[in-house]
Amino acid sequence: MVPAGFTGRISFGPFVLDGGTRELRRGADAIHLTPKAFDLLSLLIEQRPRAVTKSTLYERLWPSTFVDEANLSILVGEIRAALGDSARTPAFIRTVHGFGYAFCGHAAVVDALPAGSPLAQSTFWLVSKTRHVALHPGENIVGRDPASEVWLDADSISRRHARIVVSDDRTTVEDAGSKNGTWLKGHRIETAERLSDGDQIMFGSIVMTFRLWTGGATTKTLA
Secondary structure, eight states, rough: OOOOOOOOOEETTTTEEEETTTTTTTEEEEOOOOOOHHHHHHHHHHHTTTEEHHHHHHHHHSTTTOOOOOOOHHHHHHHHHHHHHHSSSOSSSSEEETEEEEEOOOOOEEEOOTTOHHHEEEEEEEEEOOEEEEEEEEEEEEEEETSSEEEEOOOTTTTTOOOEEOSSSEEEEEEESSSSOEETTTTSSSSSSOOOOTTTEEEEEEEEEEEEEEOOOOOOOOO
């Protein structure tokens, strides 16, 4: 659960919710939410996986204020549109009919790291000519599923194609049983293999480069 007054970052699917900057991001891209929609998403994540009653949501979002009941459903629709979520097949926001709403996705605090941890000093990216995708600590799924942390919308990509795991001492890439395979430095990988700064990875037909930014060193974009 998100601690009260949380100002860190929460990761879910390909998104990061930053309580300190009040931003919702997908990789390097900021996704616009109105202040009330941001508060609602934060509240649902805070209470996960419990469902929150509509009356509680009204009290928290509009204290001591009368508002039209439609306002809450409008905010939920705004959040779903921002996340690419669906009311019928929800990945993140579930409607509990006659009761309220619940956050139904997996979420984790991603920046509660010791000050001396290598991860606290570094950021990790997958880079191509047209894209820069930030990787968060823990498991990052690469796939054609829009809920993947690294979403690659191409026919050669399986829905759950590969996984990249960022830990305190190393970062690895592993194929997830994809049809067209995952290739590292020219060879098809069969098990988890360690990544180094500048390594080229091919997911199906998509080539990306793993980049590491540490301290004051900048990440270079490769051609």
